[in-house]
Amino acid sequence: xxxEQIHLDTDDDTIERRRYLEVLHRFTMSQAELTNLDDICxxxxxxxxxxxxxxxxxxxxxxxxxxTLIQRAAHGPxxxxxxxxxxxxxxxxxxxxxxxxxxxxxxxxxxxxRDDKRYITDxxxxxxxxxxxxxxxxxxxxxxxxxxxxxxxxxDEDIQLFTTIAAxxxxxxxxxxxLERLELQTVALKEAQxxxxxx
Numbered sequence: 001x002x003x004e005q006i007h008l009d010t011d012d013d014t015i016e017r018r019r020y021l022e023v024l025h026r027f028t029m030s031q032a033e034l035t036n037l038d039d040i041c042x043x044x045x046x047x048x049x050x051x052x053x054x055x056x057x058x059x060x061x062x063x064x065x066x067x068t069l070i071q072r073a074a075h076g077p078x079x080x081x082x083x084x085x086x087x088x089x090x091x092x093x094x095x096x097x098x099x100x101x102x103x104x105x106x107x108x109x110x111x112x113x114r115d116d117k118r119y120i121t122d123x124x125x126x127x128x129x130x131x132x133x134x135x136x137x138x139x140x141x142x143x144x145x146x147x148x149x150x151x152x153x154x155x156d157e158d159i160q161l162f163t164t165i166a167a168x169x170x171x172x173x174x175x176x177x178x179l180e181r182l183e184l185q186t187v188a189l190k191e192a193q194x195x196x197x198x199x
Contacts, residue, residue, distance in 0.1 A: 020161050037180050041059045049146060058146075097131050101143050105140050130147075131145040134170050142173065
C-alpha cells in the first residue's frame with residue numbers, strides 16, 4: 001500500500017466518522033424536543049435512519065402484555081407517505097430475528113437472511129438485517145430493525161450507531177409509553193363514569 005492510498009483511506013474513514021457524528025447530533029437534538037410517543041418513533045425511523053441511507057427501518061414496541069411486538073413507525077417501502085404503515089405486522093416475542101432480539105436483549109446482524117430460517121418476510125425479502133433491542137432499566141421495551149437488499153450490508157460502524165440511537169431513545173420512549181397508558185386509563189375511567197351517571 002502506498003502513502004497516497006493510506007492517506008485516501010484515512011480521509012474516507014474521517015469523512016464517514018464525521019457523517020455518523022452529524023447524524024447522531026441531529027438525532028439527539030431533534031429527540032430532545034419530542035414528548036409524544038408517535039413523534040419520537042417516527043423521528044427515529046424517518047429522520048435518524050433515513051439520514052443513514054438504509055433502505056428500510058421499523059420501530060417495534062412491545063404491547064401491554066409484553067408478548068408481542070407492534071410496528072409503531074417505519075421508513076422505506078412500508079411508509080410511502082406521512083405516518084402511514086402499509087400492512088403492519090405483529091411479531092410474537094421469540095419468533096423471527098426481531099422476536100429473538102426482544103427475547104434475548106442482544107442485537108443481531110444477519111449478513112445473508114437466506115441462511116437464517118428465522119427470517120420473516122414482511123413487505124419484501126432482503127438479504128441483510130440488523131436488529132437492536134430498545135432497553136430501558138434493563139427491560140426490553142422494543143426493537144429497532146433495519147433490512148437491506150445487499151448481502152453483508154451493515155458495517156461495525158452501522159451497528160454501533162444503530163445501538164447508540166436505540167439507547168438514546170429508550171428513556172424517552174419508555175416515558176412516552178407510560179404517558180400514553182395513563183391517557184388511555186383516564187379516557188376509560190371517564191367513559192365508565194359517564195356510563196354510570198347515565199344509568
